Amino acid sequence: MGNLELYRTFYMVALTGSVTRAAELLFITQPSVSYAIKQLEEQLGIALFIRKPKGVELTAEGNVLYRHVAEGMEAMATGEQAVEQFKLMQRGEVRIGTSDTLCKFFLLPYLEHYLREYPEIHIQLSHGKTPDIVRWLRDGQADCGIVHLPVDTEWFDVIKLAEIQDCFVVGERYKHLAQEVVPLREVFGHPLIVLSQNSNTRDFIEAIAEEHGLQLKPEIELGSVELLIEFARIGLGVSFLSREFIEPQLREGTLYEVRTAEPIPSRTIGIATVKGKPLPTAARKLIGLLQEGIHTQLGEG
Template identity: 35%
Template sequence: MEQHLSQYRVFYAVARTGNISHAAKELYISQPAISKSISKLEENLGVTLFKRSSRGVTLTVEGQVLYNHVSSAFATLDRGESELKRIKNFNIGQIRFGVSNTLCKYVLLPYLKDFIEESPHIRILVNSQDTAHSLSAIENQQIDIGLIAEPKNRKNLYFYPLMNITDTFVCTRAYLDNLKIREGENCNIFECGTILMLDRKNMTRMYIDSYFAEHGIEPRQVLETNTLDLLISFAKTGLGIGCAVREFVKDELADGTLIEIPVQDAIPSRTIGFAWNPAGETKTMQQFLSFIRSTNAPTM
């Protein structure tokens, strides 16, 4: 912008009031100063902005074009100032979360429900993404907090553990009974059954694949889904044996909808929690993290 903002503010006031005297009173400056500013702006732009008369001033065609843009700009500035006042008056801030669909539903949402009840004016943004993307976004300060499995290499990130989760295999009683009738009482579920798993891009799938490789397990028939909810639904329908998180199917295990199939070598548990970059820590983030530290674990 080649001209000073103050010249546009003067132009805006004169155009809106249609009177140099009224604009001078509004801006608390003298009429000669108003006229000088307008003349300077017209000189710099090389156009005439106002038609002068004894009754006041009116915009020329060129002046109307400029006014349309200037009025939009000042309206945007006014909205910005109002938003800042609102943030100050209501203690409004924002937090950008990165989290997978599964952890969002089963872990983050219960925390957010209680946090929003306590701090209703804070803006919450949630990016649905896998752990790898969340870690990268935290490091680059594209999100504020990630809900992830504890990374092996934290680099410069802080990590606050929330809970341990355990992967397990579940299916319906009917599916397991029919599998044993068809394949024999002592059949190997990984050789005889349909194993329901998340797709290979998922961090949980990568973790389970590492477990399989370590223990020489090679499922013969795999049915993949891209969400844990869909995987659990497939298992409840009797389509196969699902690799799920025990803590996220505890209701189904409790009421008998699903049963757990023990394996010879238990799958090591994982720790999930909140990770963030301390270099980008804001007061609003501190408020949320303080809430997390002081609250009980969410109801699962």
């Protein structure tokens, strides 16, 4: 037996006043309990118990030791209970990094369900662009990031969640662009409204422009999808947005999709976590919920 087990055995014998009862509670044999007490007494060089016909009684030295050991055992029991609460999702925290857009249009419905299921879990949500989220993950400030892919797989494990399709949209003023298929060059000839630099979406549209020999010269650069939607709606130009995030406006007819002759590749939303770093139980549960929800949607589709 290691020292911890010797002290655990000593604690149970002292608590019950019986070698037999201690053996039952520890699920070991009575001789094993007696031998453990003998070992501990030899290590400490003192007698810990007075043997009596109907059990044992602590010596003065044993009583002093018991008070200290009891504090340690009770602290360990409290610690084990706390860990069990984490396992049962009765306490814990999950730190998520994502963009305002992905939070509102993608993550929020799942968070609502998650917190109804696990109300004791604390959510720490940090908003930023993909480079910010990558930095938070690497610095240990976030457990997981909901991001547009790709990200550096040398550092991160990535779980693909959903495909999204970007498109150009206009309001009533430029509605004529949505009435037929138009070349990208023609779209780029109108006032373009795009997200500001250092975002995955901005990098994506710049890559599209470069691939087709075009130069991206935005008329307006904005910091949020909500503003991109509103600026297009009131007729200030052509916005570049993910179709999944503007389905209500497309259905209502407040925005119109411009179909381009050159197809725009789809993109992927995924969860990034740091390679080799164990995730808290709360974070694993959230990731599982996201995966399950996406697979359910695909099945219904």
